[in-house]
Amino acid sequence: MKKLFYFLLITSVLLTPIFYWLHNWWGITFSNFFSVQRLMYIYSQDTFLLFTTIINFALYLFAIYKLFKRNEVVKPENVNANIQNENKNETPEFLMKNSSGTSSINWENLYGPNKTVKEEEKITAEKKQEIKEVKSEKIETPNIQTEPATPNIAINSKQEDKKVEQPLPPEKNDNIIDIRQPLNIKDVYKVQISSVLEKNGYKNLGDCVIDNIDIDFIAIADSDTLVLGIINDEYGDIIANEVPNSDEKFPSWFTNEKKYNSPVCEVKTAVVAVEKVIKEVLPEDSEILIKPVVVIPNAVVSNKTDIESKWAEMGVSVVKFLNYSDLPDLMEVLPEKSGTTVLESYQTFVQTLIKYFNKKAKNYPVKKTG
Numbered sequence: 169m170k171k172l173f174y175f176l177l178i179t180s181v182l183l184t185p186i187f188y189w190l191h192n193w194w195g196i197t198f199s200n201f202f203s204v205q206r207l208m209y210i211y212s213q214d215t216f217l218l219f220t221t222i223i224n225f226a227l228y229l230f231a232i233y234k235l236f237k238r239n240e241v242v243k244p245e246n247v248n249a250n251i252q253n254e255n256k257n258e259t260p261e262f263l264m265k266n267s268s269g270t271s272s273i274n275w276e277n278l279y280g281p282n283k284t285v286k287e288e289e290k291i292t293a294e295k296k297q298e299i300k301e302v303k304s305e306k307i308e309t310p311n312i313q314t315e316p317a318t319p320n321i322a323i324n325s326k327q328e329d330k331k332v333e334q335p336l337p338p339e340k341n342d343n344i345i346d347i348r349q350p351l352n353i354k355d356v357y358k359v360q361i362s363s364v365l366e367k368n369g370y371k372n373l374g375d376c377v378i379d380n381i382d383i384d385f386i387a388i389a390d391s392d393t394l395v396l397g398i399i400n401d402e403y404g405d406i407i408a409n410e411v412p413n414s415d416e417k418f419p420s421w422f423t424n425e426k427k428y429n430s431p432v433c434e435v436k437t438a439v440v441a442v443e444k445v446i447k448e449v450l451p452e453d454s455e456i457l458i459k460p461v462v463v464i465p466n467a468v469v470s471n472k473t474d475i476e477s478k479w480a481e482m483g484v485s486v487v488k489f490l491n492y493s494d495l496p497d498l499m500e501v502l503p504e505k506s507g508t509t510v511l512e513s514y515q516t517f518v519q520t521l522i523k524y525f526n527k528k529a530k531n532y533p534v535k536k537t538g
Contacts, residue, residue, distance in 0.1 A: 174235050182228040186221050195492065205356050206490065212353065213403065213466065354401045357465050358385060361397070361489065364498065369505030370395065371515065376522045377529035378438040384463075388518050391511035393503055395459045396438055398431040403466045408432070408486075410478045423467075432484045435460040439483075445521065459502060465489040 190196040190210070211218045362372040362385065370387040377383070378396075387395040400406075402423050410430055412419040418429040418437075439460045446456060462484060469475070469486070472494065479486055485501040 171235055175232065178228060178231045178235070182224045182231070186217070186224060189217055189220075205360060209353060209356055209466075209490075354384065354399055357399050357401065357463070357489065361385060361399070361463065361498070362387075365395075368499055368502070369508045370502070371510045373515070373518060373522060376525055378525045379441040380529065381434045381438045383435070383438055386518070386522060388510055388515060389503070389505035390508045391514040392455060393457050393459065393505065394442070394518060395461060395502060396435055396442070397461045397463055398435045399463045399465070400431050400467065401465065402426075402428075404468075405470045406464070406467050407471055408469050408475045410475060410482070431462045432479060432482060432486065435462060436482050436484055441525075442521065445524070457503070460484045461498065461501065462486045463489050463498060464491075464493070464495060466491055468493045469495065 187196075196206075196210070211221070358375070365372050365385075365387045370389045370393075372385055372387045374386065375382070375384050376386055382398070383396050384399040385395070385397045387397070389395075400421075402421075404423055404425075407422045408430065409419045409421060410432060412433075418433045420427050421430050439458050442458060446454075450456075460483065464486065465488070472486075476486075486495055487498045487501055488495040489498055
């Protein structure tokens with residue numbers, strides 16, 4: 169019971185602060201605590217939590233090891249007393265049987281000071297005979313012949329002549345991260361967003377380059393909904409700007425460390441390019457709803473109140489994902505498609521559209537600036 173009490177005490181002292189920090193600061197609950205990808209992301213962003221966890225977990229393992237390896241020390245007095253009691257109670261079995269004195273071999277003759285020389289020689293001779301028998305068995309053992317290993321060499325030479333068939337490489341799956349490659353935080357977000365979309369009736373068809381714009385995910389639903397999404401994986405405070413300077417193609421967004429093209433204007437440019445192709449290849453009465461979104465998982469737009477009217481005018485939704493900013497959630501801005509099925513012909517059309525833009529990007533590569 170003491171060990172159990174100490175175990176619970178050590179666990180509460182060293183691990184409870186970590187769980188408390190994850191719950192209150194990052195919103196981790198028991199239902200999503202075992203999400204490895206989310207924990208990896210949290211520890212990649214929170215250096216204090218990372219070092220605290222490493223130190224506390226090391227202390228926890230050391231304390232548990234010491235707790236369960238601890239043995240009660242027996243006092244030397246008790247040990248000596250036990251040995252004496254055992255010696256008192258020990259009586260040779262054959263002596264007890266021959267207590268009447270009728271035995272042909274006396275205890276004193278065997279083990280006492282009056283034992284005869286002949287008996288000692290007899291015992292010594294028996295031991296020598298046993299040793300000789302053991303030695304003879306050991307000497308005879310190496311004489312056992314084994315089969316030659318020549319046939320195995322011939323078999324191996326034939327096996328070397330055979331061509332080993334190499335396994336085919338596995339098919340690419342956008343929902344699986346190859347851990348052999350360097351971990352990219354945007355790849356983690358792609359997998360998580362794809363999972364959320366598929367749970368709500370959408371199907372993610374992967375990324376695409378549209379008019380030199382990197383679109384991180386293209387999702388479809390039913391037979392008329394097309395989502396173009398860009399993931400902005402910057403962190404900290406962002407100042408958004410949607411009015412370009414005279415010498416810029418795109419307006420710029422700013423963080424404390426960098427300046428880069430506005431993802432809102434980029435995704436809007438991609439939407440215009442897709443709409444142009446759709447009008448050329450589909451009838452006029454075919455209505456496809458194109459929904460552009462910019463996902464910000466780990467940052468806060470400082471001037472959101474001043475800029476959100478401009479986003480609405482451009483028809484682009486800027487949303488949050490796995491954070492606690494005041495932006496709307498991704499599924500709040502997308503049409504409700506739970507329980508619907510993606511039309512196969514519609515999926516084939518969008519996949520053809522993706523191949524067209526990717527092929528165009530390879531044939532006419534243009535270096536992005538910003």
